[in-house]
Amino acid sequence: xxxxxxxxxxxxxxxxxxxxxxxxxxxxxxxxxxSLPRExxxxxxxxxxxxxxxxxxxxxxxxxxxVADAEADGKSGTxxxxxxxxxxxxxxxxxxxxxxxxxxxxxLDGSYTGVGISARRSARGEVAVTGVEPGGPADRAGVxxxxxxxxxxxxxxxxxxxxxVVALLRGDRTKAAEGSSVVLxxxxxxxxxxxxxRRARLSTDPVSVRHLGTGSSAAVLIKVSAFTKGAGxxxxxxxxxxxxDAGILLDLRANAGGLVTxxxxxxxxxxxxxxxxxxxxxGEERALYAEPxxxxxxxxxxxxxGGTMSAAELLTGALQDRGRAVTVGSRTFGKGSVQMPSKLxxxxxxxxxxxxxxxxxxxxxxxxxxxxxxxxxxxxQERGRTVLSGLGGGS
Numbered sequence: 001x002x003x004x005x006x007x008x009x010x011x012x013x014x015x016x017x018x019x020x021x022x023x024x025x026x027x028x029x030x031x032x033x034x035s036l037p038r039e040x041x042x043x044x045x046x047x048x049x050x051x052x053x054x055x056x057x058x059x060x061x062x063x064x065x066x067v068a069d070a071e072a073d074g075k076s077g078t079x080x081x082x083x084x085x086x087x088x089x090x091x092x093x094x095x096x097x098x099x100x101x102x103x104x105x106x107x108l109d110g111s112y113t114g115v116g117i118s119a120r121r122s123a124r125g126e127v128a129v130t131g132v133e134p135g136g137p138a139d140r141a142g143v144x145x146x147x148x149x150x151x152x153x154x155x156x157x158x159x160x161x162x163x164x165v166v167a168l169l170r171g172d173r174t175k176a177a178e179g180s181s182v183v184l185x186x187x188x189x190x191x192x193x194x195x196x197x198r199r200a201r202l203s204t205d206p207v208s209v210r211h212l213g214t215g216s217s218a219a220v221l222i223k224v225s226a227f228t229k230g231a232g233x234x235x236x237x238x239x240x241x242x243x244x245d246a247g248i249l250l251d252l253r254a255n256a257g258g259l260v261t262x263x264x265x266x267x268x269x270x271x272x273x274x275x276x277x278x279x280x281x282x283g284e285e286r287a288l289y290a291e292p293x294x295x296x297x298x299x300x301x302x303x304x305x306g307g308t309m310s311a312a313e314l315l316t317g318a319l320q321d322r323g324r325a326v327t328v329g330s331r332t333f334g335k336g337s338v339q340m341p342s343k344l345x346x347x348x349x350x351x352x353x354x355x356x357x358x359x360x361x362x363x364x365x366x367x368x369x370x371x372x373x374x375x376x377x378x379x380x381q382e383r384g385r386t387v388l389s390g391l392g393g394g395s
Contacts, residue, residue, distance in 0.1 A: 060342045060350070067345050078348045090353050092337050098347035099175060108259055110204045110228035113178050114170045115197045119149060120162055127157045127165055133204075137197040143186065150192070151185030171199065206258070207234035211246075212385070218246040219388055221381070224266070227258025227311045232265025239269040239295055247299035247388040249381065250319075253329060257310025260288070267318050268294050270325065276318040279338050279357035290318075299391035300325040301384040304372055309333040316370050317359030326391065327372040328384040336365030 063081050070080035078097045085093040096104055106112065116136025122128045127149045132139045149157050152168040160168075171180055178201050185194050206228045210221040220242040224231055239248060248270075267276050273292035278285055302316055302325045313332045319325035336358075339351040356366050363370075376383040 060344075063342075063350050064344055067348070071346060077344065077346045081344055081348055081350050085350060085352065088352065092335075092339060093350070093352045094339075095344075095351075096349045098349075101341075101349045108228055110206060110226075110230065111201055112170070112204070113176075113199050113201055115182060115184075115199055116202050117143065117149075117169060119165060122148075125159070127160075127162060133202055136202050137200050138184075141195045141197055143184070143195070144188070146188070148187045149184065150187055151183075151194075153183050154185075204228065206231040207238065209238045211243075212249075215245070217389075218243050219249055219385060220246045221249045221251060223251040224255055224312070226256055227260070227262040227266070227315075229259060229262065231258065232262035232268075235266040236269040236294075239298070242298070247301070247391060249301050249303060249384050249388060250325070251303045251381070252308045252312045252316060253303050253305040253380065254307035255309065255312035256307065257312055257335065260311045260314060263311040263315040264288050264290060267315055268292075270294050270296070270298075270300055270319060271322060272296050274322065275360045277314050277357050277359060278362075280355035281338065281340070282354055296324070299388055301388045301391070302327045303380050303384050304329040304332050304370065305380070306330055306333055306369075308370075310335045313365050313370055314357060314359075317363065317365060320370065320373070321359045321361040321363070326374065326387050327370070328374045328376050328387055329372045329380040330375065330377065331371050332365075332369040334365055334367050334369035336367075 063084050066080040066084045067077035071077045078095055082095040085095050103112070114136075116133030116138045117129055118131040119127050119129050129138075129143060129145055129147045129149060132143055132145055149165065151157060152165065155168060157165055169182060169184075170176065171182060176182070176199060178199055180199050181196055182199060183194055183196050186192070204226070206224060206226045208223045208225075210223075212219040212221055220238065222235055222238045224235060235250075242248065264276050268291040271290040271294045273290055273294075276288045276290050278287045280286070300319065302319055304312075304316055304327055308316060308329075309332065313334075313336065316327060316332060320327050336356050337353045338355045338357060340354045341349050341351045343349055356364055358364055359370075374383060374387055
């Protein structure tokens with residue numbers, strides 16, 4: 001079990017909906033999730049001390065007692081824990097049953113059970129396929145980007161929230177396993193058809209690299225969709241392999257967060273050691289440090305927007321405060337609180353807020369986000385290249 005976690009689950013949202021958001025982020029739809037490192041996590045130095053078993057504004061023992069009482073009455077312990085958390089006033093608190101938490105951890109490892117489709121609602125109100133995982137069940141069945149999803153197992157998609165559609169595709173309500181089938185109704189132009197897919201365990205590639213321009217105008221675009229396992233090393237490798245005269249566009253737009261350990265490793269690609277962030281747990285301050293030896297001379301521009309969240313904001317704040325990058329885009333989401341998981345009787349897990357992290361300059365991110373140095377909307381990448389050119393890297 002990870003030591004400390006970040007995820008998005010606004011107060012009043014049921015745990016199933018929260019998990020849908022987490023899984024949707026793996027499919028590129030939007031949420032924040034992540035984990036602060038334990039002391040023994042490789043690649044990150046952390047100054048810390050042991051913490052108590054009390055979590056957030058409600059005691060673990062209080063939750064455990066509610067679970068025990070519910071189970072003694074033949075009721076759901078997980079539901080009882082969820083009720084305590086929802087009444088605690090903790091906006092980011094969440095409760096997972098044993099299977100849900102296992103899936104949650106697998107998502108952080110960059111894998112999920114599904115059909116390999118990402119989707120969102122189009123301007124016309126239809127649910128459109130925005131991406132298909134290469135080699136996944138949907139890809140093998142001929143589903144393509146731009147196809148419209150009409151039904152899932154006979155249920156009309158209609159005006160259902162996209163998160164609910166993703167849950168149907170994954171079979172969350174029926175706890176569908178790898179190998180289970182799902183029937184999709186699709187439309188492409190005037191052609192409508194149905195196809196039966198079998199869910200599979202899929203892995204995501206959270207980092208993509210594109211080379212833009214050549215010679216004096218060379219730039220490398222490193223897009224990080226989530227900080228799942230291995231993302232930090234992938235960023236570091238991409239920087240190390242970039243041409244010597246190329247600037248870096250680090251695209252963290254729509255990055256819903258992820259493992260904070262990975263974000264700190266990514267920061268080590270651009271910093272020669274030093275502070276990345278501080279955070280507190282029950283009032284005890286702790287610090288995260290980059291590893292020495294990063295590239296400190298190459299120009300860097302970080303692209304951000306309102307979907308830049310959690311661990312992605314931590315990295316953005318570190319590079320901005322340390323004067324290592326110019327940030328371009330729009331204000332980030334503002335998710336800077338720290339959650340700690342605690343195992344409950346029966347195997348469920350409760351996560352409650354225990355503190356908040358701050359940037360190297362001491363700025364709090366929670367509720368405020370990070371304001372970029374240069375404002376930009378959809379044209380952020382083009383504006384970023386212009387800024388990068390002014391820094392001496394790419395045009």
